[in-house]
Amino acid sequence: MTDLLMSGLSALADPSLLLLIVVTTLAGTIIGVLPGLSGTTGAALALPFTLTMDPVSAVVVLATIYGSSTFAGCITAILINTPGTSASATTCLDGYPLAKRGEAGRAIGIATLSSCFGGVVSVIFLLFAAPMLAGIAYEFGPPEYFALSIFGLSMLATIGGGSAAKNLIAGAFGVLLSTVGVHMMTGTERYTFGTSALYDGIGFVPVMIGLFGIAEFLRQSTELGLKREVLGMKAARLPTWADIRQIRNTVLRATGIGTFIGVLPAEGATIASMISYNEARRTSKNQDEFGKGAIEGIAASEAANNSAVGGSLVPTLALGIPGSPTAAIILAGLLAQGVQPGPTLFNEQGNLLSALFAALLVGNLLFLVIGLGGARFYARITQIPVPILWPLVFLFSIIGAYAIRQSVFDVYVAVAFGAIGFLMQRYGFSVVSLAIGLVLGVMVEQRLGQSVAMYNGHWLLMFTRPIALVFFALTLLSLFGPMVSRRLKRKKALARTIRERTSP
């Protein structure tokens, strides 16, 4: 761990790497402030560019885009009441009211400092936790990996706050899509319909570009009349000591929640910020201020969403299980570079990991400069007319989809999944679930097959393995826990009402 930290810091001595981090942090910030363009879309669009780079530069580009776009969402959330990314949706609730009161500079300052703190702590956590988890993963066999990926899929139930069943349907469809192509173990064609372009399966990157880029392009056409007004702002400033004292505990709690949520497979920054915001409101002495410009609300949301970035990379690097949709793209980027995530990564690719840590660390510190110095400039970027911006996003989406395998078929896949993604969102199905199902599907089937073979068909023996059993128990908990908790709450409320009515 210390070696990783030291080599990470020494990696920063390379001026070209440092320049790459600065450039991609700025690019990621632009992506983050543009409403509709998320870090996931940004990473998916950047992926083809990284193919010609060496693995270290590629992973640095993807990771810094992820971190900086997550941070930048707060700028537009505060200044135009439109979250640049969904992870900053809760920042709008208090950031915009505070900005309307003429305190935009203070709001940006609090968001920037909280983001920076959450981000740096989560990178340090990543530095220590990922190698530890990788060490544990040496104990994992096919049944454990199968149980872990099933647990990852079960977490999709709670993604995005929509219907659990619909989220799981989307995830299962992703898994089903992963079976398209020639079956690796047996060479049997599945769902290829005689099309040779489908023999290698459906490409992950064109699907992601379709689901996140082209679907959003279509959705933008339904919001053409929307006017976004940028609030005036004096210079952003660092919070005062009184502000820091007020948000201190909230930021610490939100960083913990964000990092923990990030580590959970599939759950990302959006859920982390929602949970942290609710928790901050629940524990605050100024509950009435929430929704009207409470600085704890801004701090909770921003510390949580940035700390989820580092957290989500822990299972991605240590186990090959993406902690968030953007982490899934980073995973695809690593695989495209021939780098296999998992326990061996930490022994074989030390320089890559140290560069990744360095990039995230420097990126997080750059937020202070960008947030405090450039917020006004970045807010202006949101004023780029939609009829100019989105045709260009579409253009780069198509070229990106084509470039990855130089296949016209991938262009059709991206366009088709754009339409599918738009319809899914309209009818309450999570596109994130589909994307993560597609990533995990291959692992689920492969590990299930290996487990069945390992026990000569007696698959129930999988439940005799303690680690696998823990993951299966967690799966049940994540599927039925929220339902049981809701019932218990309802029962409690009913009992309280009866008590109140019957008491004299």
Place this chain on the structure above:
Amino acid sequence: MQRSRLVHHSGPLLAVGLLAILAFVQTYTFKSVPAILARGLQPATFPRLVTGLILILAVIAFIHDLRKPPPPGDALPRVLFSTTLLLVIFSALVASNLFLIALVAVTVGTALLWGERRILVLIALALSPLIAIVLFDIGLEIRFPRSPLLNLYYEWR
């Protein structure tokens, strides 16, 4: 009320169910392999499990959604349909080996449909696919599908 709920919720879930059934039926066209090769799991087994799960989940989602009132209907704007039509035209042009023209059509077409009328902006947008292709060709050595216009560029290179 009950009828409108049924109509609202059944449409998408019916489509999901139908897709799952089609995918399930399709698994019967997959070839079976000797047990030694399958190692406990025939190629059709896993897709069948997943499609079965989707069907069960679709039924659960349907029952669950029936209890909820349908959300207020928001009509889709006409420009969405024209944009979708543009994507269909784009796909047709790509299929006809007119990759560059397809990109120009969609960038300029979308801008026009979405209200952009400034000639200079439209010209810049029309040139943007060519610039992007040249950048990807020179910077990342990505070769785009040959088409009459791109052939001129590649011959010039």
